[in-house]
Amino acid sequence: MQCIILAAKEIEGIAFNLADLAEKLNQLTDPRDKRGKVYELGTILTMIVLARLSGADKPYGIFEWIRARRSSFISLFNLQRGQTPCLNTIRTLLEEVVSLAELESVLKQYLHEQYGGQNSALICIDGKTMRGTIPKGYQQGVHLLSAYLAQDGIVLKQIEVNQKENEIGAGPALLESLYLKDKVVCADAMQTQRTFCTHILAQGGDYLLWVKDNQATLQADIEQFFVPPRQTAGWYIPQLPYTSAVSVSKGHGRLERRTLTLMSDEYQFINWPGLAQVFKLEREVTTLATGVSRQETVYGLTSCTPAKADAHQILEWTRLYWNIENGLHYRRDVTLHEDDMRTRLTNLAQIIALINNFVVGLAQKLGYSNLASARRYFDASIASQLFS
Incomplete structure (x- = not known):
């Protein structure tokens, strides 16, 4: 097969080689009868990935993108019948043929083998509804709960949340599929549940969670830890010992100051599984154009001991947690137009989400912080190599 290469941005020795990915995808189990099978499963998936990298988003757009490059793909993949797959073939394959578990494993393994990583300590967990799967007149569609390595840009695992449960019920099931020893699991306040924390601790990990209403x-x-002691005449009540860290960032017309105060609960005043420290995070965001500021204070807890994570480390982890929203979900929605894809086919929707996760992770591994810009480069580079 002709080699298609996508170069990394300002990173020497790293590139995307289509042949390596195609080899991985050809390892997927194909349950179809050999009689009447026109296209190899790995071949169709490779073309779909190329289409997603190049900017084709919906199934029909993917079909048109592939059809417009028919002669190039016939040569590239040695297609015997002189044609590329039709729209129904693509939809049927994604809905009925491809194994979610196998594809997820293969794509994750490819990123790990080619680019390393997946060794960062922090695992971020959050859910996302694919809005294009919500039927008219209903409020629920396909809702996916994901475990994300924020520093590596890789989704370790995503599972569908059953419509009869919520993320609280699905959380432990997601944890059971992960290797958590020496990892720190960070999740929003919905997952601040005893069962969730117990699962993490039992698997040798630690938790970092927000606490809300x-x-x-x-x-x-937790708030009581940060209330200054009331002084009484003749008595001195010392302030509980604490450490703090501050970070300041500027971007998108805003100045953000984050102050984290951390206290140890070494005497176990709070009855919670494995609790070691509690924290208060104060955010002040100033809009530079107007000078208007807004403040927010949130609280959280962690099983990490002071020896494992000080205030600076906890502050950094709380900042990295938002990468699952800004670095993954936002890009899937806004750049990859995931919510614009209207479908009632559950498996197809989840396969597209897996491929979207791969596109986001690959772009990050190749050094592209702007996914939209990366796709424009990918499109031009793929076209120049296909038509050369």
Whole structure:
């Protein structure tokens, strides 16, 4: 097969080689009867990945993108019948043939083998609804809960949340599929549940969680740590020992100052599985054009001991957590137009989400921070090599 190469941005010795990915995709189990099978499973998936990298988003757009390059693909993949797959073939393959578990494993393995990583300590967990799968007149569609390595840009695992449950019920199931020893799991306040924390600790990991109104008593207990002691005449009540860290960032017309105060609960005042430290995070965001500021204070807890994570480390992890929103979900929605894809085919929707995860991860591994810009480069580079 002709080699298609996508160069990394300002990173020497790293590139994307289509032949390597095609070899991986050809390892997928194909349950179809050999009689009447026109296209290899790996071949169709490779073309779909190329289409997604180049800017084709919906199934029909993918079909048109492939059809417009028919002569090049006939030569590239040695297609015997002189044609490329039709729209129905693509849809049927994604909905009925491809194994979600196998494809997820192969794409993740490819990124690891080619570009390394997946060794960062922080695993971020968050959910996302694919809005294009919500039927008219209903409120629920395909909702996926993902475990994301924020520093590597790689989704370790995503599972569908059953419509009869929510992320709280799906959280432990996601954890059971992960290797958590010496990892730190960070999730939003919805996952601040005893069962969730117990699962993490049992697997040798630690948790870092936000606490909000869904755990009102727990939040009130944590807030008390940060209330200055009331002084009484003749008595001196010392302030509990604490450490703090500050970060300042500027971008998108805003100046953000984040102050984290961290306290140890070494005497176990709060009855919570494995709790070691509690924290208060104060955010002040100033809009530079207007000078208007807004403040927000949130609380959280962690099983990490002071020896494992100080205030600076906790502050960094809380910042990295938002990469799952800004670095993954936002890009899937805004750049890859995931929510614009209207379908009632559950498996197809999840396969597209897996491929979107791969596109986001690959762009990051190749050094592209702007995914839209990366896709424009990919499109031009793929076209020049296909038509050369």
